[in-house]
Amino acid sequence: MEYNPSDIEKKWRQWWQDNHTYQVSNDSSKPKFYILDMFPYPSGAGLHVGHPLGYIASDILARYKRLRGFNVLHPMGYDSFGLPAEQYAIQTGIHPAVSTEQNLDRYREQLDNIGFSFDWSREVRTSDASYYKWTQWIFQQLFQHYYDKEVDKALPIADLVARFAKEGNNRVKAVCDEDTPEFSAEQWNALSEKEQQMLLLKYRLTFPEESYVNWCPAMGTVLSNDEVKDGVWERGGYPVERKLMKQWSMRITAYADRLLEGLDEIDWSDSIKEQQRNWIGRSQGASVRFGIDGHADKNIEVFTTRVDTIFGATFMVLAPEHELVDLLTTDAQRQEVEGYVKWAASRSDIERMSETKKVSGAFTGAFAINPLNEARIPIYIADYVLAGYGTGAVMAVPSGDQRDWSFATHFKLPIIPILDAQQNIAEAADPTKEGHYINSGLINGMRYEQATLSLTRWLEERRLGKGKIQYKLRNAVFSRQRYWGEPVPVYWKDETPYLVAEKDLPVELPVVDKYLPTETGEPPLGRAENWRYTPPGESASYEYELSTMPGWAGSSWYFYRYMDPHNEHAFCSKESMHYWKSVDVYCGGSEHAVGHLLYSRFWNHFLFDIGLAVEKEYAKKLINQGMIQGRSNFVFRAKEQFFEEYLWIKVLQPFFATEGPLKVAEANHTEGYTYDFAFETNDLVIEVTSWKQYDKIERVRQTAESDGKRLLVLFNEELGGCINSLEQTVGKIKAALNSREGFFITDEPPVCEQLFVSYDLTGKYSPECFTKLHVDVNVVDGDVLDLNRALALPMFDKASFKLPPDGKFSCSWEVEKMSKSKYNVVNPDDMVSQYGADCFRMYEMFLGPIEVGKPWDTKGITGVSSFLRRFWGMFFNASGQLDLSNEAPTKDELRALHTCIKKVTEDIERYSMNTCVSHFMILGNELKGQKLQKRVVLEPAVIMMAPFAPHTAEELWHQLGNAGSVCDAAWPELNEAYLKTDTINYPVQINGKLRGNVEVAAGTSNADVEAMVMVQDFVHKNLDGQTVKKFIVVPGRIVNIVV
Template identity: 60%
Template sequence: MEYNFKETEQKWRKFWEDNQTYKTEIDHAKPKYYVLDMFPYPSGAGLHVGHPLGYIASDIIARYKRLKGFNVLHPMGFDSFGLPAEQYAIQTGQHPAITTEENITTYIRQLKQIGFSYDWSREVRTSDAKYYKWTQWIFMQLFKHYYDKDANKALPIASLVERFAVSGNKDINAVCDEDTPNFTAEEWNGMSEQEQQTLLLKFRLTFPDDSVVNWCPALGTVLANDEIKDGVSERGGYPVEQKKMKQWAMRITAYADRLIDGLNEVDWSDALKEQQRNWIGRSTGASVKFKVDASTVQENAPEFIEVFTTRVDTIYGVSFMVIAPEHEYVPFLTTAAQKSTVDEYVKWVASRTELDRMSEVKKVTGAFTGSYVINPFNDEKVPIFLADYVLAGYGTGAVMGVPSGDQRDWNFAKYFDLPIVPILDAQKDIEEQADNTKEGKYINSGIIDGMGYKEATATLTKWLEERGIGKGKIQYRLRNAVFSRQRYWGEPVPAYFKNGSGDVSLPYLIEESELPLELPVIDKYLPTETGEPPLGRAEGWKYKGEYEYELSTMPGWAGSSWYWYRYMDAQNEQEFASQEAINYWKAVDLYLGGSEHATGHLLYSRFWNKFLKDLGLVPEEEFAKKLINQGMIQGRSNFVYRVKSSVGEGKNPVFVSFGLKEQYETTPIHVDVNIVSNDVLDLNAFKNWRSDFENAEFILEDGKYICGVEVEKMSKSKYNVVNPDVLVDKVGADTLRLYEMFLGPLEQAKPWNTNGIDGSFRFIKKVWRLFYDDLGNFKVKDETPTPAELKVLHTCIKKVEEDLERYSFNTVVSTLMICVNDLGSLKCAKKAILQELVILMSPYTPHIAEELWVLLGNEAGTISYATFPKFNASLLVEANFDYPISINGKVRANISFPTDAIPADIEAGVLANEVVQKWLEGKAPKKVIVVPKRIVNVVL
């Protein structure tokens, strides 16, 4: 009798659902274990084979931990706000809520099909008002708090206001904007409401701020870097420019130190922690104010330009200063003679993205403003340049150029023919390249001549501080996080604006009792004619019928920055989760997801978690104790090639087939792999695929359009998604689960390839044949196992347990295969052995395990809460060990010795061996190394 996986799997999935087998409650009698998957964005393409990889692994751990006696929380939900649904809405007019709902339904059906042991009663969706009510609530708390450096935590703004009223801000040690002025209590108390509120924004943990964005005038919207290809919008091919815009920001920089320090207490990979440390980029240095030479500058020019440097010791080597081309000072510093050069340069830089600017470092570009600053140490005039390698958003947007010590500065100095001054006697070949050494004694360096690095730095810093023109400073690369999106499909910001005198209007929060602030209905999902975000279209959408709401929405990461708490108490309408639930489940014990979230989601989530802890709402400083990054299942992408000259207003886009593309200048564009077959594009499907391609024209080869191919990550934006449904239908969920784990180490990236899935399928059938003979008779007997059978079983128990404890999911599959092969060879059909095997298999192949468990006479549904087999080491004891004997590190023989033989006896035995004798050629060995129960090495 063949195993009927279809019927059996369906039967058990229904049983688990009907009996709520995996529903979880707080249970103080058992230790808790929280295993969490990074929840998916429910894309229109459905679940792809890359998703389950992590989910299968976490499900295996969840099932394993249940067998080990833990009370396991294992939930799933959806990060359901996001761009693709909105993009689809723009194309079709369909409300994103409808498509999102449909997509989620598909996802749930697909997930349930794979036999995951989720407690579905706890499902969350970030786009559900019952959920985003609490996202908005957390946003409000951020607005109502500031970061107090003395308390080293967030404190209420209300307490800050009280202190301002008593003693101004001179004793306040708080994280705030750079340009926050000093003020006394009298000054504070004398301020208008508007002035006070403006000042408080400099302290709040979320606040409106100017930031530079990719603005696409033709689409009237801001684009992600992702949506820009070759400087034009991927959608439509329109030009994009850099533009300053008021955006909500999150003062994540307040938590920079705690975000770095907290990494020491979590069990995450070193690679990931290193990435976060680098992202935060704490560097110790000094800030220095350079006085602007007033003789050439325009009216209203600044008195000083401040720079941050990690090498203040090189300050005597400064031969120019560079400020960012978009820096607000530029107009004031530009002389009439340089104006046309500067304007042209600024315009060119505005057309480039930040990524372009950082990537292209080989080509030096820049422009001289015509103005100078004065080096405070030697009173020399230093020319001020603009250059695109300085970004306005980093530090002060200005850097001092030291060509002898920094290669980028050196390149710049060569290009503009600026002096390259040596500053250390240890610097070598500085006419050829920069030398950033800190060794040697300073030269050409005024007050630090003859000193070493440490002394010089201290001397200079002291000198600056005494004169009030500089100080030691810790600078972070981390920037405050932009928290606004000019989009519809996201959480509305629970804020409105009033006190609008002229263009100044201030944000205020709505009342907590008015939450959730729901997304209003709009007619279409595009910006307004005046360039406002889509919410500007909502008719009569005003706070108390009077005040403008914030029209941007929250970014994708808002809802995902706290969701693990909502699972603890998903239906709670009074709080984001009850204190009882939070204090029972505490933090995530195992978190599984892709490494592409290293510096996004995982940093923002840690930030919000620390904030919630400061408020006393959650107990743990770090929300995820252990984290594993599953490697990406890579996709096979297809490309079409758009001819560049066919892009623009009123033109039909032209696409050239792969083989002919070298004859044109083209932009490669991803095309949905589902409308491509054997790399041949379905032309009609392509025209229907995206509205801007409906008039597409093609240059064909042999009457066909051949697409390009590349292996890259499988993702909705690359349109290369492969669906697991087909596989479940063909070979069953158990086989799919086994196969995905068998592919290789969880952390490693690999392209999706179904070759080899037969091996997993055969394994399932082999297991079945341990229970049934060829005639379909159930053959399991209640007999006493032999030592050989017990040895096979316990070898397996040991290895499965060890491997699961170190999350080596692929080797467990091999171990199970070896065990089943060996039991097959032994013709073992004994209940005592097979019953334990079934438990060992059950985390991987829950369906067939349930079936066999019941066939062995157990109660249905109880295998999930059975006891993991106990390993008995005494069953594996061997009398002898087979030593590999190597000569000069190469194995030449194998000799068996008693397990407890002493090295001297082994050495004697080895030297007597004829193979060894042959290699010795009568001579005595130089050395014999005996590693007990491992190896013997004879050195000639």
């Protein structure tokens, strides 16, 4: 029977659907297993072959776990709010919901094509009101809670209000804004409703605050750092400035320590954990207040992790945005400082951090007073200090910090050594903590630990500073000035935010006329007409919050919705939550390391605190799939210069070198007017040009006439048209040479307008001869352009091709991101229709380990394809009948099968899918050559193949006479006894170099092995009389003789 993947796959996909094979119940006696793929954003470009990599791996794992007897939850859904749909809406006016819906359909179709075991009845979409109702609900819970440091968890804000009324806030230990004032119960109770609400915002886990953003006034919107280059919007070129803006924020800093500790209990890659640790950036140090000369009422607070270096502080640097800059700047310095502030405002954080070699800054004219030694040190502003980090001010210690050192050197500021162990500080900073302090007042002679302790105590006693733990982590900005996101369920009354009543959720996205900001610079929701909220029991209506939530809102809790996707009364029922608990294996890209993966952990800790999640960490195990990159192909289009070089190198030079006696001058080498080519012994000149340049041709003709030269015009197009037949051009020149006529030009219109040169031929010409162009990889096979298919593309309209002798037009290639604009996108649908979904799935796995990124290259897929055919062929005889033997297997067959069982089982468990495919191939290679295969060997193989090639396995499973789905078969049991061999082959090394092999019976003692090895000829030969110092036998492994 012919292996016909498209028929088989269609048939079984339908059967699975009809039989609800992948529907998962929350009610099962089996142990649960929850395997989740990261939420995809359904982009308009559809899936490319890189996307399914993780889904295939997780699908294999899900199917495997099911075969091992688990009740497996393996859902899929969409993070369907997002910027691209909104951009598209701005351009076209099409509502993002409409274009998103289309994209989703396309995604679904493509996913279905690959045969995933997703339970689609549980699909969720963040942009569905029934979903974002619960995103809004969770937001409200955050608003209604604060973080209590005493019990180390979130508590209701109502508790806090009760405490304030009873005892004020000075005994409350809660995470709050830095500028929260102390107040007593009397003071609290005397406050107005509005004043109380304002104070509570300083405690709430989500709250509006001012934060810096990249504001683009021309577009009335905020941009991400990566959209800003050199102070302008990368695409539109409009100027961008850093601006303080009122935005909703999430008090993630409250959870900094718990997010850090939680990392120890989850099995995620070290790299991701390290990135998260870094992002949180916990550092222990001290905050120190510096006085300001002439401003007795003000001071500058700095945070330092090296308070021990304080005597080496020779200047202070503020971020250009620092609130005191304006006040401190002296009139003499004002112009310079303001200019610098303006310039710095145009730079993104990334630019500011990365260009550390270029020192820039400005002196404010003011001086700070070092509290330790009363030293008067100048205050600068510089953009290497970021406003959002710490206090936006640093004490600069040039002898110990390289950036400070560079700054000091540039501005000729003093560099004072502070430790006797510092070396070469004239050359560079030395951040050592070794040695004894010098030039350091009260800590002179001390070592690091003691100095730090003494200084911290000294500062605390005088209330000038204190030991402090600082986090790099900032509260997460939660507002977006966009349309296509969840509305924030808040209304504003008397400039105070209040929650929309729970019964009025969801706050649905209103209709707007355009997806742009309003004329007054408000977010798009400001365009909605009559969009106001009337709270229950009130008659007045109020304005809704106009910003929307960011992409990470909906994706921070979606894993719970899959457990109970249609619940209208809760985001997830208690029963479902207690059955599924958390994600067992989470699969997705490492690019989400700190965005999604940190924020979702934060929300989960919060949900855990308020009793809605049952595990502190929602994902126990994380697998990072690598990015599949594109492999772009390029073709080379000839420019005018090519034709001149071609004529010289290929036509004139070789021809006249042999044919003489005429000599030809190389292009542009003639005297006077620069004809392209002129002959020394003939009055003919040659002009190479495009036939479109009538003016030029006419000019050259007139010049030639007055010079008494005869002119041959060769069009680029004409040369291109006969590029592969040299003789034609040679003949034309020959004829012109021998003729008496004065002007030669073809009067046939050219059929060819552009010439492409095969990549292997381009080396002979200068690089300026060509324009390198992306060519669609789908018309290229093995870097050889398929000319028939290529000619159908618009880019090859009226093109001809310069071919090498073998007639294969070659392209160059590069690895780039897979993207439409680079014409290197490979659609999984094409792979599936050509090779079948099973082959595609196996090939994606076969490419290499899932974690490693690599360029997509189709050329190896034939190996997998022929393996599947061979495997299929083992079941059937020549006339297509199932034909298997029922005989008992041989020892060799059993060993091959059980080796495969062992390897595949181990490798799936460690997510090494590529080697699994190899093991199937090895089993296939071992069994092939036999006329008749044995059922007892092949049936377990079918089950093992089922996770990888589900359609093929399902067909074979039924062919073998089984009625149910192969998905519900039992994974084959390994019997170690079949793996044992009678003899062991010991490689023998002498001083670590392999010299031969010795075969001994299994179970031979080390002493006997030694005896057997020492009588071998090759051992004697290589020992060459040297004495054996040591004889090492690693049982079952290797022998090493040390001489």
